[in-house]
Amino acid sequence: LVVPFLLAHIGLEAYGIWTTIFILVMYVGLTTLGISNVYIKYVAEFHARGEYLKANALISTGLAVTIPLCAAVFAAIWLGWNWLAPWLHLPPAHATDGKEAVLIVLGVFLSSIALNAFGDMLTGTQQIAATQVFSTISILVEFVLIVWLVSAGRGIAGLAEAYLARTIINDGLTFWWAHKKLKWLHLSPRLVSRESLHYVIHFGGLVQFQSMLSIFLASVERVAALTFMGVESAGLMDVAKK
Numbered sequence: 001l002v003v004p005f006l007l008a009h010i011g012l013e014a015y016g017i018w019t020t021i022f023i024l025v026m027y028v029g030l031t032t033l034g035i036s037n038v039y040i041k042y043v044a045e046f047h048a049r050g051e052y053l054k055a056n057a058l059i060s061t062g063l064a065v066t067i068p069l070c071a072a073v074f075a076a077i078w079l080g081w082n083w084l085a086p087w088l089h090l091p092p093a094h095a096t097d098g099k100e101a102v103l104i105v106l107g108v109f110l111s112s113i114a115l116n117a118f119g120d121m122l123t124g125t126q127q128i129a130a131t132q133v134f135s136t137i138s139i140l141v142e143f144v145l146i147v148w149l150v151s152a153g154r155g156i157a158g159l160a161e162a163y164l165a166r167t168i169i170n171d172g173l174t175f176w177w178a179h180k181k182l183k184w185l186h187l188s189p190r191l192v193s194r195e196s197l198h199y200v201i202h203f204g205g206l207v208q209f210q211s212m213l214s215i216f217l218a219s220v221e222r223v224a225a226l227t228f229m230g231v232e233s234a235g236l237m238d239v240a241k242k
Contacts, residue, residue: 002146003242006159009150013091016235017098018159021105035062035113036120038200043124052184054196059117060187061196066117070110077106091231097157104160108167119174127181134173142166 006015039062046055077084081099090098122131142162149158179185 002143003239005147006150007239010155012232012235012239014094014156015238016231016233017090017094018101018156018235019238020231020234021102035066035200036116038062039117039120040124042199043121044126047125053191055121056184056186056188057191057193058196058199059121059185060189060191061193062117062200063114063187064189064192065197065200066114070114074107074110078103094156097155101156101160104157105163108160108164112167112171115171115175118171118178121178121182121185122174125182127177130177130181131174134170134177137173138166138170141169 003015006018039059042058043055046052046058081103085095085099119131119134122128142165145162145165146159149162152158154161
């Protein structure tokens with residue numbers, strides 16, 4: 001439903017810019033992608049054995065790593081925008097709202113990578129149904145906001161704002177549910193440990209390398225279309241896949 005609505009209201013060129021933003025998001029996400037699998041695997045093991053101190057240490061260590069790292073990545077992109085913008089091939093008509101959308105989406109995505117620890121904890125402790133409900137609620141809210149904001153003329157920026165609302169709702173609900181259901185949950189910088197850091201770097205690094213290969217294979221044709229044929233071609237490829 002969203003794609004034909006967007007094509008009718010913002011056009012193929014603007015839609016191509018929106019899909020291009022998520023190519024960038026996928027590659028930026030490689031910086032911390034493996035951490036999610038670390039949370040799910042080891043929290044499940046620690047929870048099953050009643051080793052709650054280890055689970056708290058793992059989450060505390062993961063947050064201590066991902067929050068500064070994601071903040072550094074966002075700062076680098078913000079400060080290096082003049083270098084990054086030519087690669088995105090933003091048309092002059094969308095230079096301003098395109099930049100706003102890129103920074104909003106990247107900021108939201110990076111903060112979500114760090115805060116998604118709570119959703120991964122719920123998955124690892126078999127609270128999967130709750131995470132699916134929260135995800136569905138947030139996606140439906142995003143859909144309503146897309147229709148409202150784009151109809152009001154917000155364009156690409158409106159899409160980014162709807163994505164922001166979706167992420168805030170989803171992360172907020174998972175944070176609330178984790179603290180409600182996991183009575184043992186306690187996070188502190190004092191719980192950061194070398195053992196937990198080993199889990200993050202070793203297992204997370206292996207998963208991240210595999211994910212890097214799969215993301216490259218999934219996005220290489222979009223990058224080629226963007227580079228050689230412009231943002232409309234990237235948008236058209238996304239429409240064709242859907």
